[in-house]
Amino acid sequence: MTVTPDTPLTQFPGVGEVRAKKLSHLGLNTAGDLLTYYPRDYEDRRQVYAIRQAPEGVRVCVRAMVAQRPRLSRIRKGLDLVQVPVVDQGGTLHLAFFNQSYVERALLPGEDYVFYGQVERQGNRLSMTNPVFERADRQDVTGRIVPVYPLTAGISGHLLAGLVRQALPCARGLADTLPQSIRQAHHLAAAEFALTAIHFPPDDRALDLARRRLAFEELFYLAVGLAFLKRRRTTLSTGCPIPALPVEQFAALLPFTPTDAQRRTMEEAARDMACGRPMNRLVQGDVGSGKTVVAAYAGWLAVQGGFQAAMMAPTEVLAEQHFRTLSALLSPAGVRVGLLTGAMTAAQKRKVHADLAAGDIDFVVGTHALLSQGVAFRRLALIITDEQHRFGVEQRSALAEKSAAGGMPSPHVLVMSATPIPRTLALILYGDLDVSVIDQLPPRRTPISTYVIREDKRQRMYQFVRRQVGEGRQVYIVCPAVEEDPEAALPGEESPALTLKAVKSYAQRLQREVFPDLTVDILHGKMRPREKDAAMRAFSQGKTQVLVATTVIEVGVDVPNATLMIIENADRFGLSQLHQLRGRVGRGEHPSFCVLLTATRNPDSMARLRTLASTTDGFQISREDLKLRGPGDFFGRRQHGLPQMKLSDLAADMPLLYEAQAAAEELLSRDPELSETENRPVLARVRRLFEDTGNSLN
Numbered sequence: 001m002t003v004t005p006d007t008p009l010t011q012f013p014g015v016g017e018v019r020a021k022k023l024s025h026l027g028l029n030t031a032g033d034l035l036t037y038y039p040r041d042y043e044d045r046r047q048v049y050a051i052r053q054a055p056e057g058v059r060v061c062v063r064a065m066v067a068q069r070p071r072l073s074r075i076r077k078g079l080d081l082v083q084v085p086v087v088d089q090g091g092t093l094h095l096a097f098f099n100q101s102y103v104e105r106a107l108l109p110g111e112d113y114v115f116y117g118q119v120e121r122q123g124n125r126l127s128m129t130n131p132v133f134e135r136a137d138r139q140d141v142t143g144r145i146v147p148v149y150p151l152t153a154g155i156s157g158h159l160l161a162g163l164v165r166q167a168l169p170c171a172r173g174l175a176d177t178l179p180q181s182i183r184q185a186h187h188l189a190a191a192e193f194a195l196t197a198i199h200f201p202p203d204d205r206a207l208d209l210a211r212r213r214l215a216f217e218e219l220f221y222l223a224v225g226l227a228f229l230k231r232r233r234t235t236l237s238t239g240c241p242i243p244a245l246p247v248e249q250f251a252a253l254l255p256f257t258p259t260d261a262q263r264r265t266m267e268e269a270a271r272d273m274a275c276g277r278p279m280n281r282l283v284q285g286d287v288g289s290g291k292t293v294v295a296a297y298a299g300w301l302a303v304q305g306g307f308q309a310a311m312m313a314p315t316e317v318l319a320e321q322h323f324r325t326l327s328a329l330l331s332p333a334g335v336r337v338g339l340l341t342g343a344m345t346a347a348q349k350r351k352v353h354a355d356l357a358a359g360d361i362d363f364v365v366g367t368h369a370l371l372s373q374g375v376a377f378r379r380l381a382l383i384i385t386d387e388q389h390r391f392g393v394e395q396r397s398a399l400a401e402k403s404a405a406g407g408m409p410s411p412h413v414l415v416m417s418a419t420p421i422p423r424t425l426a427l428i429l430y431g432d433l434d435v436s437v438i439d440q441l442p443p444r445r446t447p448i449s450t451y452v453i454r455e456d457k458r459q460r461m462y463q464f465v466r467r468q469v470g471e472g473r474q475v476y477i478v479c480p481a482v483e484e485d486p487e488a489a490l491p492g493e494e495s496p497a498l499t500l501k502a503v504k505s506y507a508q509r510l511q512r513e514v515f516p517d518l519t520v521d522i523l524h525g526k527m528r529p530r531e532k533d534a535a536m537r538a539f540s541q542g543k544t545q546v547l548v549a550t551t552v553i554e555v556g557v558d559v560p561n562a563t564l565m566i567i568e569n570a571d572r573f574g575l576s577q578l579h580q581l582r583g584r585v586g587r588g589e590h591p592s593f594c595v596l597l598t599a600t601r602n603p604d605s606m607a608r609l610r611t612l613a614s615t616t617d618g619f620q621i622s623r624e625d626l627k628l629r630g631p632g633d634f635f636g637r638r639q640h641g642l643p644q645m646k647l648s649d650l651a652a653d654m655p656l657l658y659e660a661q662a663a664a665e666e667l668l669s670r671d672p673e674l675s676e677t678e679n680r681p682v683l684a685r686v687r688r689l690f691e692d693t694g695n696s697l698n
């Protein structure tokens with residue numbers, strides 16, 4: 001078979017329809033996909049031991065000869081065992097293979113093999129269970145550094161490595177998309193070498209070279225793409241100066257004293273807005289650090305300066321909450337706060353449109369509805385986006401254009417991010433933004449205690465719910481699904497392990513069978529906006545004691561009296577998402593708790609949940625999350641406008657990132673349109689990279 005990058009995997013020997021489908025779930029459809037399906041780790045199996053020399057209790061390679069014909073026995077139905085002793089000059093090792101009956105024929109007496117597994121000792125007897133093996137004259141899976149790939153059920157690492165090996169020849173003759181000049185200047189290995197060595201590194205040095213080249217490449221294309229976007233964004237660049245008023249004057253409106261971190265961030269924003277250029281600032285703060293106040297201050301400044309401000313929220317629930325908070329805070333100061341969501345009636349919307357156009361609303365909070373056609377502003381000078389990564393850069397600029405349509409210079413932009421992003425990533429993701437970090441929580445918060453529990457503790461958990469409610473507190477229960485699920489079983493009942501708790505049916509049964517005396521309500525994205533608002537309002541006013549919800553409450557929802565967050569099927573959620581959900585409690589003075597329920601036995605999932613239980617530091621959590629999933633998934637693709645990164649650990653590759661950024665800048669200063677022959681492949685690659693991100697570069 002001649003393999004080209006486009007050869008479909010179905011043409012590979014051993015890949016039938018079923019396997020092809022599973023591979024496709026991993027994003028693997030062609031030989032080319034395999035080349036860039038980088039190992040997530042490596043096992044160093046280079047050292048091959050004699051039996052008596054092999055360290056015990058860790059996985060190692062042992063070379064030995066099969067001493068006799070393997071013996072297959074059936075222990076019970078569904079459980080086979082193959083046993084065979086292997087020997088070398090110094091000793092004997094007893095091998096056992098469970099449910100791998102093929103081994104009986106695969107291991108030939110008198111032949112030498114290398115076995116990779118854990119040597120165990122009982123008295124004088126040495127044994128190894130289920131080792132990986134191959135003939136000693138081969139070196140595919142032993143005696144070398146072996147790649148460890150991210151896998152899925154039905155696709156083994158061994159199979160994947162075999163497929164990659166077959167795909168590798170197509171790396172030969174692949175045109176190198178990195179210009180020669182850049183490769184030379186930055187001492188980067190050639191593409192073919194890098195692609196081969198990243199999968200099957202002959203030694204550590206080759207692996208380092210490969211990784212450096214490929215990570216650089218990713219970061220470089222990313223940097224070039226972002227530079228393109230930035231140029232487009234900054235074509236309109238005079239701002240309108242807004243006089244800075246002292247934070248104290250604003251603080252008088254607040255029911256509390258701002259923290260030092262909030263104050264610093266406010267001052268930074270005020271300085272930006274006063275300076276004549278458009279502000280472009282990211283406010284980062286962990287959950288509950290009090291970002292809303294900063295937004296309120298910036299909005300208040302804009303209005304005091306005679307302008308309008310707009311705040312976009314990712315959900316209606318949140319838009320309404322911000323509307324309530326901002327109205328309460330700013331109306332006494334004469335600021336006219338408005339709300340615009342898709343859920344409002346046509347007549348209501350028309351009224352808001354008219355008020356915005358006439359300048360009768362000073363500060364509008366809304367959802368995507370703010371971007372719709374009928375919306376025009378009189379003097380929009382400030383755009384605040386909450387959770388910017390959910391909007392994408394394009395939408396921010398859509399709003400900016402509305403401001404320009406009113407004859408205004410470029411508006412100031414304040415981006416609030418509740419997802420603590422490692423600095424490196426922030427640097428890329430918000431390439432041209434200045435960053436303020438609110439690195440301090442408001443006083444008198446007690447840390448949230450987090451527990452990972454299984455079904456058997458469910459009844460105790462319900463008792464705990466009762467205790468919290470008894471003390472006057474409120475409880476969230478988050479489920480992954482909305483729909484009625486006839487399978488949904490209550491605790492203790494026979495239930496298929498994977499049954500997802502569905503909001504509606506679960507809430508009904510909780511109300512009926514577990515908490516008949518409490519007020520249980522529901523909140524999910526499929527409810528009508530008015531119902532959602534009513535449910536949220538009832539909860540924030542303390543009328544509901546237990547709120548069963550989907551992740552609509554994930555971001556921003558602020559009810560300080562809620563102290564217990566229960567997350568069903570917690571393994572279904574990403575780490576950062578769990579952190580966000582947990583952040584709905586611990587927002588007041590009372591001790592708060594988060595309970596993660598799971599039925600999973602998957603060690604990776606358990607490790608994630610334990611990470612969460614061990615820290616409440618959002619930055620640390622997002623670093624872990626990033627490591628586990630890559631920034632593409634981290635933000636949900638398409639939403640953040642950033643392509644999937646496969647190799648570079650953005651949290652760790654800081655120096656390389658700077659280098660790649662410098663190279664990108666240098667290249668673009670020489671050839672801004674990337675029109676020179678040598679650079680055209682770069683443009684093509686960058687376009688492809690950004691294709692799926694909602695940030696087309698065409």
Ligand SMILES: Nc1ncnc2c1ncn2[C@@H]1O[C@H](COP(=O)(O)OP(=O)(O)OP(=O)(O)O)[C@@H](O)[C@H]1O
Binds near residue numbers: 259555
């Ligand atoms: N300086 C402060 N002192 C006391 N309470 C504060 C202070 N700043 C904010 N708060 C209160 O803390 C809670 C959290 O604030 P806010 O909703 O702004 O957090 P956030 O940063 O937006 O969090 P999230 O990212 O979770 O939405 C609110 O109830 C708010 O009133």
